[in-house]
Amino acid sequence: MANCLVAQSGGPSSVINATVAGVVKANQMNQIYDTVYGGLNGIEGILQEKFVDLTNMSDEENRILQQTPSSALGSCRYKLKRENVADFEKLFEILEKYNIETLFYTGGNDSMDTVYALSEYAAKHGITNHRFVGCPKTVDNDLMVTDHCPGFASAAKFIANTALQTWLDFNVYTRQEVFILETMGRDAGWLAASACLSGKVDLVVLPEEVFDKDVFLAEVKKCIDEKNKCYVVVSEGIKYADGTYVSAGESKNDTFGHAILGGSGNAIKDLILNSGTAERCKVQDLSTAQRCHSTEQSLVDVTESFRLGMSAHMRSMDKNFTGMMVGIKRKEGKEYDVEFFATEAKNVANHVKPFPEEWMLPNYTGISQEAIDYLAPLIVGEPDTIMVDGIQAYVTPYYMK
């Protein structure tokens, strides 16, 4: 029998490790491969033959791996470029050396391009004994074809609950105030939109929509006039009509003469205070925490991530299964249910799925019921997180062992 290799790429998430756990568990249940290697630091580490053996992972470790945030195998931002033929040659040499039949690669659209490029190279050179299978992951939820991406829902759940909690916090004083929650999302507004699941968001600004300062400030003013408060959610990647990021800031100083410290949230705060729209403004930038806050995974998310890994492993029994990504399809019907399917990685590579325009309410006033209906089932359920004296149990990253 041959071996397989699983590796992770791009930004981490709360449930990306569950896909690896799924591949490992599937092979324990149906031993397609002799050895399940973990490749460290994505393509970058594979090129350096940095492997660990995951084949006989215990059930306990597997379970803890599923709740461990971030990429337990490490990640990379290394882009496999088609013109760097030497990289391809070296990689196939290594696959030969370790008798690796299938490479499972978890990641976003860059990673799906890697899967596509490798399968393309193999086809071009008549190589039939190495297969490349993509497993989607991205908190941004911006991959094409798949209904949603593992990792998104847990981040969305953290954002929605934090929106509710900070909304409760900022309402305790009677004073006039705007609260701004900044989420990730450079090109797609899925994460910012998910804050609306809290039911507390007054205004939400997504990168899919041009940021019109005057329209936005008029809406803030309406809220302030009505209830002295306004709860705003902004995506990090929002832009003006001319394409410049709002985070670049209009002026470099706030009302107290201090430099603005990064972020669309702080830029929006500056706009609100400088225009006199509100007296007080507080910003919460969720930053890194939103993509690794695994103490509050969505049970739906972590389960799907695990099962997607199993599905990818089982599908790879088919010797022609290469250059494919395993995606999630939402079944028809009232109850939320999914099935897995496969699509060519090239359909996903380097594309971005925007938050649909028809799901945005006018003037940043929220998202439609259809959008809520899409988002709501994804965050349901809480896994029994294993805690040790109040700290979550975790697997020490394999690149540290």
Next chain:
Amino acid sequence: MANCLVAQSGGPSSVINATVAGVVKANQMNQIYDTVYGGLNGIEGILQEKFVDLTNMSDEENRILQQTPSSALGSCRYKLKRENVADFEKLFEILEKYNIETLFYTGGNDSMDTVYALSEYAAKHGITNHRFVGCPKTVDNDLMVTDHCPGFASAAKFIANTALQTWLDFNVYTRQEVFILETMGRDAGWLAASACLSGKVDLVVLPEEVFDKDVFLAEVKKCIDEKNKCYVVVSEGIKYADGTYVSAGESKNDTFGHAILGGSGNAIKDLILNSGTAERCKVQDLSTAQRCHSTEQSLVDVTESFRLGMSAHMRSMDKNFTGMMVGIKRKEGKEYDVEFFATEAKNVANHVKPFPEEWMLPNYTGISQEAIDYLAPLIVGEPDTIMVDGIQAYVTPYYMK
């Protein structure tokens, strides 16, 4: 029978409502008072006779109240000043009008000063039919006499877990990088120190210690030289030897004369990058989320907060029990256990309990085992948080009803 009044003041926490729930439940079990009023927006709202009736709260509402973050009764920053005699006269008039025998006031050292001032005024004017009882709460854990404050442990737990999670996240790439986690803590470093419970903190800077830029940067460099990474935690209130805040935001004061802080993390980032100590630096400012993240309460914390409310209620049977705060005393012995006790509110009013100097390791390299032993038992245990479709159940704030 007379009535009682419970109100909340100062910054909210994840478990401050559990104290209110405790007072209400205690009165249902032992009806000392006819009516348990909730006073809205602290002293500010009480002066406007903004009351709600909490007497017959259902068990379900009581349970959900305990997991609802922030101040369900609203809060205020209104400072009852001894020279404003009119405020005192009006307040006692209102207490007479509603036949309120006992006022339970939850808050920090400012609130304990309110309790002290009211009992002092009563004594001076021979008023014996109104009593004032303080219940400590502050995420900062900086109240004197009490072993710790309800609210602190849940914030500490969120910080420690977020430290672990972001540490796992920032380690996935092989690149050189410093991660800076900024916590609350204007004058006391308890929250920043609690990040060390993660076991992952390389350097921690507390406000109790003078910030020596050169010593700090040398320590960062040591970490970078050794492992290419450095995980730093800083308190918002850290200062240079001349007393100026490291953060950029020290120029505006709030209504109590406290400096409004924020931005020590970004200031440290600038120092690191400008000095060339590391190539890359990321900041996570936990901001408001750390004090309201009630989806991950410490079971110890919420239980103590609830029971402290019950204890305050029962102690108030004593007609001489006034001008007192109920505190938490840690019992001797290997197993963590506490008992409640009472201290005069004036012992707590306007003082700050610093993180002990002898618990800090030299050169910002962490905290001592004794400090860990103090902190660790506080974050233990997870309550069964009631979730509704992935969003935490909560009580609509009473000031909104």
